Amino acid sequence: MSERESLNSQLEHLQMRYVGTGHSDISKYEWLTNQHRDSYASYIGHNSLNSLFAIAENESRGRIEYNLLQKMIQPCGPSPAVKDKKNIVMKR
Numbered sequence: 001m002s003e004r005e006s007l008n009s010q011l012e013h014l015q016m017r018y019v020g021t022g023h024s025d026i027s028k029y030e031w032l033t034n035q036h037r038d039s040y041a042s043y044i045g046h047n048s049l050n051s052l053f054a055i056a057e058n059e060s061r062g063r064i065e066y067n068l069l070q071k072m073i074q075p076c077g078p079s080p081a082v083k084d085k086k087n088i089v090m091k092r
Helices: 002-017 028-045 047-057 061-071
Strands: none
Touching (some): 028 047, 028 061
């Protein structure tokens, strides 16, 4: 039992320390947004991947980098409407 508690406390520590690891109340939209942003940041940071995308799309590396940065703003589209505790639909 103590091993399980230890794993849970380690997970909680990681979730508090790093934004992208989520938390117990994270929504599917937030999780996917973090995954997409991490992927785009990795693509921009690795010049070889950036070059590969530029060749595949027949664009300049600068244009590919710009497009990836633009996708990081809302990678999964606008956030869905959320119902609060009183069942009132709110926009995020």
